[in-house]
Amino acid sequence: MLEYCSRSCKQCPDQAEELAAILAEKVKKVKVYTKEELRIGEDMGEPQSLEAPEFHVSEKETTARIDASRLYLQDSDFDDDLIEICLNKHEKCFAWAVAGECEKNKKYMISSCAPACMTCDKLTVESRCPIDPDAKAAWESGSLNAMFERLTSEPIITQYNVTILSSPPEPWVVIVDGVVTEEESKRFIELGDVEGFERSQDVGAKNPDGTYGSIVSTGRTSTNAWCNEKCHDDPVAVNVQKRLSYLTMINETNSEYLQLLKYKPGQFYEDHHDYIEHNLNRQQGVRILTAYLYLNDVEAGGGTKFTGLDLTVMPKLGRALFWPSVFNDKPHEKDGRTNHQALPVEAGVKFGANGWFHQYDFKVCTGYHL
Numbered sequence: 001m002l003e004y005c006s007r008s009c010k011q012c013p014d015q016a017e018e019l020a021a022i023l024a025e026k027v028k029k030v031k032v033y034t035k036e037e038l039r040i041g042e043d044m045g046e047p048q049s050l051e052a053p054e055f056h057v058s059e060k061e062t063t064a065r066i067d068a069s070r071l072y073l074q075d076s077d078f079d080d081d082l083i084e085i086c087l088n089k090h091e092k093c094f095a096w097a098v099a100g101e102c103e104k105n106k107k108y109m110i111s112s113c114a115p116a117c118m119t120c121d122k123l124t125v126e127s128r129c130p131i132d133p134d135a136k137a138a139w140e141s142g143s144l145n146a147m148f149e150r151l152t153s154e155p156i157i158t159q160y161n162v163t164i165l166s167s168p169p170e171p172w173v174v175i176v177d178g179v180v181t182e183e184e185s186k187r188f189i190e191l192g193d194v195e196g197f198e199r200s201q202d203v204g205a206k207n208p209d210g211t212y213g214s215i216v217s218t219g220r221t222s223t224n225a226w227c228n229e230k231c232h233d234d235p236v237a238v239n240v241q242k243r244l245s246y247l248t249m250i251n252e253t254n255s256e257y258l259q260l261l262k263y264k265p266g267q268f269y270e271d272h273h274d275y276i277e278h279n280l281n282r283q284q285g286v287r288i289l290t291a292y293l294y295l296n297d298v299e300a301g302g303g304t305k306f307t308g309l310d311l312t313v314m315p316k317l318g319r320a321l322f323w324p325s326v327f328n329d330k331p332h333e334k335d336g337r338t339n340h341q342a343l344p345v346e347a348g349v350k351f352g353a354n355g356w357f358h359q360y361d362f363k364v365c366t367g368y369h370l
């Protein structure tokens with residue numbers, strides 16, 4: 001029967017079992033559903049409670065919607081891995097969908113009741129966080145040099161102790177001492193403990209929704225915490241973010257949540273670049289600039305070494321180090337000359353923080369690591 005009826009045919013007779021089997025095969029699930037399981041939509045996520053008198057929704061209406069959703073899924077051209085994550089996460093998804101909640105309560109329903117709302121396509125990052133064609137990039141051609149020239153001239157050089165380590169035609173690498181006070185550094189370290197230092201990770205494989213996962217790598221052995229939930233609105237974090245925006249002339253919202261780092265003796269981050277290629281196709285754009293903060297003095301080791309520039313910067317409490325990830329005249333393109341590494345800490349503990357600035361607003365849409 002299904003041979004004549006698969007895909008694009010909306011008028012097939014009741015075929016729950018066959019459709020479920022096809023879907024299961026698509027996502028390489030071995031489970032065979034019973035009639036009862038199919039009746040309550042278990043093949044599309046949470047088993048459904050079919051009646052919802054509080055919404056004046058009958059079992060008949062919910063069942064019809066379940067059948068329609070199954071057809072929608074089977075009839076779609078979605079990648080298998082997108083179908084795999086398109087699941088109802090609440091037992092009332094179908095009843096709510098019948099009651100019109102997909103329109104009334106869009107944000108929740110789209111992500112939590114995607115099969116019921118027939119919105120699997122909305123789960124992808126491209127759809128959740130579309131590129132705004134009218135968004136203005138933080139840096140156009142020439143902005144990078146303008147930023148570093150300002151950073152290394154009045155009034156900033158009387159407010160802070162500024163050292164130029166590298167400048168055009170080489171990439172800019174600039175130390176600004178005294179950006180974070182001792183008290184603020186201590187607070188960041190505390191906030192790191194509050195958020196919880198966990199083993200640092202690298203960018204991993206692509207997820208079904210188009211985001212990228214994280215992987216523990218042997219090349220990066222520190223721990224880190226993100227200055228987001230409890231940390232982000234702490235007055236110290238707010239003030240330091242403001243200061244970084246003053247120094248870089250880049251909007252605070254273009255910055256990722258500060259990544260607080262902790263290296264114990266022997267821990268390091270091997271040679272790498274902060275630019276993330278796949279961000280070219282993301283709403284927030286690529287990382288253009290790193291503002292790295294050193295939050296304590298380290299007994300021995302723990303310098304930041306620019307491999308191609310033969311430059312090593314030693315940790316010092318309150319010190320900020322600025323370097324670009326892109327070119328002055330091509331600010332969306334990676335400048336491979338700013339590869340760098342965190343050398344192993346030899347004695348003591350090193351605390352630091354990454355402030356990564358993007359071409360566009362990072363915070364309008366995220367969660368982290370889109």
Ligand SMILES: O=C(O)CCC(=O)C(=O)O
Nearest residue numbers: 269303304341342352354
């Ligand atoms: O800890 C350092 O000195 C640099 C860390 C770094 O480059 C990074 O986390 O991307």
Ligand SMILES: [Fe+2]
Nearest residue numbers: 272273274340
């Ligand atoms: Fe880095």
